[in-house]
Amino acid sequence: MSFDVAAVRRQFPILSQIIGGKPVHYLDNGASAQTPDVVLDAVRVYETTERANVLRGVHRLAERATEAYENARVEVATFLGVDPLEVVFTGGCTAAINLVAYSYGSLLKPGDRILLSELEHHSNIVPWQLLRSRSGIELDMVPVTVEGRIDLEAMAKLLTPRTRLVSLAHISNVTGALVDVRHVVELAKAVGAKVMLDGAQRAPHGPLDLPALGIDFYAFAGHKAYGPNGVGVLWARPDLLEAMPPFHGGGSMIGRVTFAETTFAPPPRRFEAGTPPIGPAIGLGAACKWMRGLDWADAHAHEMALVQRLMDGLQRIDGTQIFGPASLQNRYPVVSFLLDGVHPHDVAQTLDSFGVSVRAGHHCAQPLMDRFDLDGTTRVSMAPYNDNTDIDALLTGVQHAARTLR
């Protein structure tokens, strides 16, 4: 393996900070990743040399801003392996899922069914519950296995000819489990259902080839993929985007407006009403380009070596239990664990005093917590810039919590 983690770390200024006398051991990437210099630079260039609104102005700054914004769309599209006109900038991953729930959802009929899973983030549950309240659709839920994976055998039994959409996390934000997309698509297509993936936890781990996955919708967040806050992406198959009505109304998304009638712009502008998050989108474009510059075979091997080091270390601490797949196969570097007798928040608070940032609690996945009767877990989520010192600091902190809090 030739992955040069030190060279990657140098690109992230926040990682060289000392806070309270401790180095930053940032292991909360599943909540928000850090941002490299190239992203900060891209946003700064826009804000200091190109700042203007997009699409409307004829002046030079407006033209520069529009070009930078559309170039960012091209970068995102290249990262996803799709056409730029299929890429919609949204306010985030949640906003992208809500867009589908409102727009595509408005095409569904009472009695149509949407299939979700027990491990979904609330962002991939609540928008569909709201749709159910509005339109009389039905929701079905695929259970998870004891390992925390979506149970595909159960899924096969829950699909019906009325199932219109299967919407699942590409990677669980709690267990790191990768869903078997090929199998899901095969099952869904057999009943004519569309497939949407919530890619919030997958996009930060390298370029994708969405057409090859055979799916219909994909959503991810900028801030989890080394980009700025306030921007996300929806990708959808062009025929679906073309058929979908607008979600928000306003400027930029129109063809022609009169008080009698309004016609709408073609996608993706139809779904980008008002001034979009221009600077954040430009930053996300830079982040996607940055990700394409990494060797992800090496980066993933590095990430999974960290997972192995973490799992081995946790198993040496009395009373710890990994929640999720024990194997490194078909999983990404998100690891949840329990420490007997110590609440996850107290574990996380202890780790903070060692300079280690992790997330604890229900991870916006309360149905999954209920399924396993858990108060929550402590979650370690890694990125290519993490190294052995991060894992070792965490393990020292967990040992301290085990010694002092039970």
Add this chain to the structure above:
Amino acid sequence: MNDQLYQDRIVALAKAKTGAGKLAAPTRSARKDNPLCGDRVSIDVRLDGAGRIAEIAQQVRGCLLCQASASALASVAVGRDKSGIELLRHDAEKAIGREPGEPADPFAAFAPVRAHKSRHECVLLPFEALEAALS
């Protein structure tokens, strides 16, 4: 170190588990959740004829701070009515720096939580549950 937050007095309150459990025949019960972190406190009380707490039981599914606060509250709640519990809450609010003044025991033990704003609700959730039970 986390010992600055998890000082011996707080850990001792949590481990004491005063009032932990349920009452066989409560007069009132309430449950409160913190939707952000998932902590949950359930309170049972038996009231006397004057509306004072004659018996209290608490169950916490939550962090050590929440357990310690519920335990502390249960240790001093008996004999108090709703206004008496409000006075105790002022002590807790003083301890975590939300109100000026010196807190009395047992809530003075929570002074280390003052610097951790994200944990203030952990201390206050048992009060929310007890106040709901009494209202």
